Amino acid sequence: MSSSTVPTRTQILVIGGGPAGSYAASLLQREGFQVTLLEAAKFPRYHIGESLLPPMRGYLRFIGLEEEFEKHGFIVKPGASFKLAQGLRESWTDFSAGGPDHLSWNVIRSEMDDMLLRHAAKQGVQVFDDTRVDSIAFEGDPASSRPISAKWSTKQGASGEIAFDWLVDASGRAGIMSTKYLKNRHMRESLRNVAVWGYWTGVKRNAVGTRKENSPWFEALTDQQGWSWAIPLHDGTTSIGVVMHQDASIAKKAKLNANGQKPTLTEHYMEQLEFLPGVKELIGDEGKFIPGSTKSAADFSYFATRYSGDHFRVIGDAANFVDPFFSSGVHIALTGATSAALTICASIKGEVSEELAQAWHDTKLGVAHTRFLFVILGAYKQMHLQDVPILSDISGDNFDFAFDMFRPVIFGLADASAQLTSEKVQQMMDVFERLFDPRVNEDTVSSVRARYGADVVSPLAPVLGQDGVAAVARGDADGERVMLRFEALKVFGQDFAALGMGLVPLLGYVARVQRGNMGLDKADARAPEVTAAAATAVAAPATFLNFTRILQRPSLVRRRSRHSNLEFGIVETQQSAGAP
Numbered sequence: 064m065s066s067s068t069v070p071t072r073t074q075i076l077v078i079g080g081g082p083a084g085s086y087a088a089s090l091l092q093r094e095g096f097q098v099t100l101l102e103a104a105k106f107p108r109y110h111i112g113e114s115l116l117p118p119m120r121g122y123l124r125f126i127g128l129e130e131e132f133e134k135h136g137f138i139v140k141p142g143a144s145f146k147l148a149q150g151l152r153e154s155w156t157d158f159s160a161g162g163p164d165h166l167s168w169n170v171i172r173s174e175m176d177d178m179l180l181r182h183a184a185k186q187g188v189q190v191f192d193d194t195r196v197d198s199i200a201f202e203g204d205p206a207s208s209r210p211i212s213a214k215w216s217t218k219q220g221a222s223g224e225i226a227f228d229w230l231v232d233a234s235g236r237a238g239i240m241s242t243k244y245l246k247n248r249h250m251r252e253s254l255r256n257v258a259v260w261g262y263w264t265g266v267k268r269n270a271v272g273t274r275k276e277n278s279p280w281f282e283a284l285t286d287q288q289g290w291s292w293a294i295p296l297h298d299g300t301t302s303i304g305v306v307m308h309q310d311a312s313i314a315k316k317a318k319l320n321a322n323g324q325k326p327t328l329t330e331h332y333m334e335q336l337e338f339l340p341g342v343k344e345l346i347g348d349e350g351k352f353i354p355g356s357t358k359s360a361a362d363f364s365y366f367a368t369r370y371s372g373d374h375f376r377v378i379g380d381a382a383n384f385v386d387p388f389f390s391s392g393v394h395i396a397l398t399g400a401t402s403a404a405l406t407i408c409a410s411i412k413g414e415v416s417e418e419l420a421q422a423w424h425d426t427k428l429g430v431a432h433t434r435f436l437f438v439i440l441g442a443y444k445q446m447h448l449q450d451v452p453i454l455s456d457i458s459g460d461n462f463d464f465a466f467d468m469f470r471p472v473i474f475g476l477a478d479a480s481a482q483l484t485s486e487k488v489q490q491m492m493d494v495f496e497r498l499f500d501p502r503v504n505e506d507t508v509s510s511v512r513a514r515y516g517a518d519v520v521s522p523l524a525p526v527l528g529q530d531g532v533a534a535v536a537r538g539d540a541d542g543e544r545v546m547l548r549f550e551a552l553k554v555f556g557q558d559f560a561a562l563g564m565g566l567v568p569l570l571g572y573v574a575r576v577q578r579g580n581m582g583l584d585k586a587d588a589r590a591p592e593v594t595a596a597a598a599t600a601v602a603a604p605a606t607f608l609n610f611t612r613i614l615q616r617p618s619l620v621r622r623r624s625r626h627s628n629l630e631f632g633i634v635e636t637q638q639s640a641g642a643p
């Protein structure tokens with residue numbers, strides 16, 4: 064991409080030009096650092112990961128790429144439809160309810176990733192595609208010392224070495240730091256899944272003529288062995304994929320076909336469509352499979368014991384990945400990129416020690432990952448796909464920390480037990496299973512919102528807890544189901560706000576996500592609302608800010624007086640922390 068040759072020295076080296084690497088490189092260059100990015104593939108290159116979450120828009124806006132994205136013509140994604148139980152209407156996650164800023168896109172990744180990489184080059188990053196990092200040299204033992212240089216090569220036979228002060232590893236699933244040097248990647252057994260997918264023309268769009276049009280369609284297989292996606296793309300094709308546990312996939316592939324032979328990958332893929340009445344309906348008579356478009360991936364759920372070390376950060380898929388369900392990959396990649404940029408800035412400026420900057424980054428990535436892990440496990444429970452014990456898959460320091468943060472939202476502030484037990488894990492999955500309650504659809508949400516108010520039925524509303532919801536709903540079954548669904552969404556409080564990480568303290572520090580001034584601030588030196596109390600509500604910061612206001616609503620105050628347990632937890636914390 065760059066016409067010059069790779070320099071022999073750079074201030075910051077980024078490995079990988081996917082969304083994580085390009086975004087981190089843009090941010091750091093815009094902060095005035097000198098950044099070089101080496102990408103192994105020739106761009107544009109194919110990639111899976113076509114459905115994006117709402118915070119994408121805010122991330123793009125922050126680096127000045129939203130308008131170009133908007134103009135490119137990607138399909139605007141108003142939400143996502145989930146049919147996880149046959150015989151019942153699908154549920155719909157309505158992105159548009161949060162306003163136009165929450166509308167996202169379905170993208171062709173070769174185009175999106177190319178735009179992000181070119182944008183990094185426009186910011187001044189020295190970008191070299193078709194240039195692979197082959198090895199990294201360290202001051203001493205790679206497990207405990209600082210990386211100082213990298214050897215690179217191209218397919219045309221060029222090679223060299225580049226020295227650097229800082230390293231950002233965004234090498235995707237290859238994860239050069241994690242797999243080759245730190246050797247700290249752990250596969251997650253419970254989500255040891257296999258995906259197989261392909262591309263189609265002539266497939267009908269989901270819910271044409273309604274607000275839901277163009278939403279990706281997610282559907283459980285009727286044999287309860289997995290789930291599928293159907294994502295419409297702006298070139299008129301549709302990406303259709305199937306995900307199932309490796310054991311189920313092996314068993315299905317072992318069955319001989321009518322000719323007494325094992326099915327090819329495409330035959331195996333086509334056979335799964337028989338278990339997908341909704342997808343078949345979308346394919347209809349006009350849908351045509353594009354020959355040769357079948358692809359597959361396996362072993363994509365993993366995490367690591369840490370995502371940083373002295374003068375390096377690991378981000379995106381190089382760090383961890385949960386599962387394609389819920390389309391969180393690119394979002395977590397950009398969250399990690401932002402965390403890497405601001406912790407490097409904070410460390411260089413001396414705002415925090417490098418050790419604290421590393422711990423902040425590890426925690427940030429651990430929490431982001433764990434949030435989606437529980438949503439996905441909740442969905443898998445709903446689809447009856449979760450029959451293996453998972454506690455051993457979610458251990459580790461980052462997860463304990465994340466669990467500590469979600470605890471107030473999920474179990475209420477009265478729950479003082481910090482221990483993550485199998486029972487608690489199941490309870491958390493139960494909470495997230497409600498996100499996919501097939502009895503809740505957009506009409507139910509609208510009518511419940513009309514009855515109780517948009518400031519109650521919102522992911523940014525105060526945490527009510529199960530008792531609080533029962534108290535407010537007073538036997539209104541729909542009301543209770545919708546409010547319980549929104550309780551689960553509250554764990555995403557900060558993730559619903561674009562670049563919301565600036566709102567919430569971690570380890571006593573909050574992110575400063577401001578152009579030219581990125582870094583970390585001591586939490587108590589910032590806005591008064593960012594207090595120790597807000598730290599308790601890390602998963603739903605707005606809870607604390609809005610709670611008093613909502614309790615003052617006459618309808619709810621009346622209910623509160625009859626159901627004193629509505630005060631449970633939240634008010635106590637506000638008082639003890641002196642919040643307004």
Ligand SMILES: Cc1cc2nc3c(=O)[nH]c(=O)nc-3n(C[C@H](O)[C@H](O)[C@H](O)COP(=O)(O)OP(=O)(O)OC[C@H]3O[C@@H](n4cnc5c(N)ncnc54)[C@H](O)[C@@H]3O)c2cc1C
Nearest residue numbers: 079081082083103112113114196235258379380387392393
């Ligand atoms: C089946 C499936 C479906 C998915 N669906 C979705 C979805 O709908 N929505 C979503 O958000 N996410 C989805 N994902 C996840 C998403 O694809 C990833 O999370 C996302 O691409 C991560 O971005 P990244 O920049 O970390 O890695 P990548 O996009 O993989 O980029 C890493 C880059 O590093 C380069 N690289 C690797 N090694 C080297 C090296 N040694 N030297 C130089 N460069 C190197 C690679 O060539 C690559 O371009 C899905 C994943 C799977 C498996």
